[in-house]
Structure formats: structure tokens, C-alpha cells
Amino acid sequence: MKYVDEYRDAARTRRTARLIHRLVRRPWTLMEVCGGQTHAIVRFGIDELLPKEVELVHGPGCPVCVTPVELVDKAVEIASREGVIFCSFGDMLRVPGSRKTLFAVKAGSAGGDVRIVYSPMDALKIAEENPGREVVFFAVGFETTAPANAMAVREARRRGVQNFSVLVSHVLVPPALEAILSAPDNRVQGFLAAGHVCAVMGYTEYEPLASKYRVPIVVTGFEPVDILQGIFLCVKQLEEGRAEVENPYARVVRRPGNRPAIDLIREVFRVIPRKWRGVGEIPSSGLGLAEGYEAFDAEKRFDVASVTAEESAECLSGLVLRGIKKPYECGAFGVRCNPSSPLGATMVSSEGACAAYFRYRRNFR
Incomplete structure (x- = not known):
């Protein structure tokens, strides 16, 4: 099927992964913004195709x-x-x-x-x-x-x-990325921006962020070839000392x-x-x-503006959403927190990082 099958092509996927291996010289931490991208990465094992120098952390792009x-x-x-x-x-x-x-x-x-x-x-x-x-x-x-x-x-x-x-x-999305970049514990050096968000809003709002914080931002789709292409372009910018917004997802996204x-x-x-x-x-x-x-x-x-509540002290979803922790680094993951009895929304949502790691049996202790 045109525009689907070719972006899941195994040979193309492996070829793009090899290009990343040849390109990388230093360690880099990239964040995929969207939960849909996270699920694709874990489902298809995209992170396992990458060189050890490239780490993917998971972003806040899951509205639930x-x-x-x-x-x-x-x-x-x-x-x-x-x-x-x-x-x-x-x-x-x-x-x-x-x-x-x-x-x-x-x-x-x-x-x-x-x-x-x-x-x-x-x-x-x-x-x-x-x-x-x-x-x-x-x-x-x-x-x-x-x-x-x-x-x-x-x-x-x-x-x-x-x-x-x-x-x-x-x-x-853009204010959330700025909050991540300005945090003292930030370790994200480049972003894979969510293609569907950019299809609606364009990507002009990301350009000041790339310039201000000197981070590459690559508009990225959701299929394996899309994601690896986004990673390749992000790493290429980092290795070359550039910080720009690039759009390889042009079949869907236009700048405005x-x-x-x-x-x-x-x-x-x-x-x-x-x-x-x-x-x-x-x-x-x-x-x-x-x-x-x-x-x-x-x-x-319904006059509910005054309703307040506290987050679960045990749930580390906030650290996962900011790219500081991986789901399996939470002591409750897969034990006290699972899809049948979730502590937080990242284990419930179809786009949640914790749900992705649980579903595809990633990094269980």
C-alpha cells in the first residue's frame, strides 16, 4: 500500500539504521515527543537497532x-x-x-x-x-x-x-518542550517532533526553541522508516553542530x-x-x-473549579514524561502497577510509555 508499506520495509529500515551507526561519533540523548512514536519504537524494536551512543527517552506527548x-x-x-x-x-x-x-x-x-x-x-x-x-x-x-x-x-x-x-x-506541545529544556535536570539534546501535531499547527513555533536552546528538532512520522530517518537527521545535526527544524515528513506536514x-x-x-x-x-x-x-x-x-488532588507519591510517570526515567526504573512497574491495576495514566493510555513497555515485555526485572 503506497505511503504505508514502504515505510515499514525491513530492508529500508536496516539500511537507515546502518547509516546512523556510521554517522555517530559521540553519545547523544534524543526524545521522541509523541506516545504513538514511543509505541512504534518499542513494538518494532527500533531502539535495539541503534548504536549504543544513541539513547531514546520518552516525552510528554500522550494527552491522557x-x-x-x-x-x-x-x-x-x-x-x-x-x-x-x-x-x-x-x-x-x-x-x-x-x-x-x-x-x-x-x-x-x-x-x-x-x-x-x-x-x-x-x-x-x-x-x-x-x-x-x-x-x-x-x-x-x-x-x-x-x-x-x-x-x-x-x-x-x-x-x-x-x-x-x-x-x-x-x-x-511547544511550551512543554521549553519546560523540559529549561529544567536543571534536562538531558535531552534533540527532539523528534510529533508529525500529526505539526500537520495541524505547522512547525514555525519550534524554530525559536531550536535557536534558543541549540537543539535540533526533526518533524517525524510514526512508521519505522520515518522514525529512523528522524533519528538519522537529528544525530547528523548534532554531529555537525547544527540546531535547526527539519521536516522529512513532508508528505503530511507543511511549515504553516x-x-x-x-x-x-x-x-x-x-x-x-x-x-x-x-x-x-x-x-x-x-x-x-x-x-x-x-x-x-x-x-x-458545575462549579468544580475548586476541586484539588495530589499525585500518587509512588508513581514516577512525571519523571518518565520528562525523559529522566525509563518505565522499568520505577519500583512499581509490572508489580504494583500494571494495566489491570494502574497507579498512573502512563500505564493506562494506548500511547503511554509504561503501557508500551508492559505490553511488549520490555526490561522486566
């Missing part, structure tokens, strides 16, 4: 993983209320809050009406079909899902659907991004500080509803 405990608690609080239909993508149902999960609300004796949907427009349709009930959509994601969620909110206003609202947990999608995001949302699970608050790293759309803010509608 970085949704803070207190926001999960707010979702649980809203979903538990009488007359509410709470809609969410499936991953979020098993993410632990401080006391329970959305799945526990759904399965509990009170029988909260929690529904899995595949699009925010599904939730809007449910609201139209149930005018006597409040319908809330859990709007979680990076820039990739923001246009669809913005469309649902704009459509709700246009159609006059007043019983629809969104609990927003949108986060932005998707202008209609960007315009829609900027109409419906505004940039705000956002707390990241295991990381803390990062300035200008999130989206909240803009003026004119605040009536659809579930946090205000």
Missing part, C-alpha cells in the same frame, strides 16, 4: 498521560451528578483519579451515565437527543484534537444546544500547518496556563474556552 489527577476528579464529580450524561473517549475511563475512575462511576451502584464516544460531535448529538439532561464531553488532547472539539462547541452555539458543555484538558484548523482553534479557545500530570503547571501550555464560548465550560457550569 498528562491530564492531571484533579481534572480526573472533576470529571468524576460531574459524571456522578444526577441528570448528567458524561461522554469521553475510552482511554480516559480507566485513568485513576485520587479516589476513583470514570469507569468506577459507570459501573458503580449509583449507575452514573458515562458513555464512550468516538467524536465530540457524537456527544453533541446525544445532547440534542436528550434536551432534559446535561451532556458533558471530556475534551482531552493536544493540538491534534483541538479543531474537532472547537467545531463541536461552535456548532453547539450555532444550533442553540444549551445543555451541552465541555470539560477542557487541551495542552500544547492547516490554516482553517488553526483559525478555528483560535476562535473557540484561548491560551492559558495548564497543569500537567506529574510535571506541574507550565505557563501558556493549555487551551481554555475563549470569550463568547465560556457558557459551554463544564468546569464553571
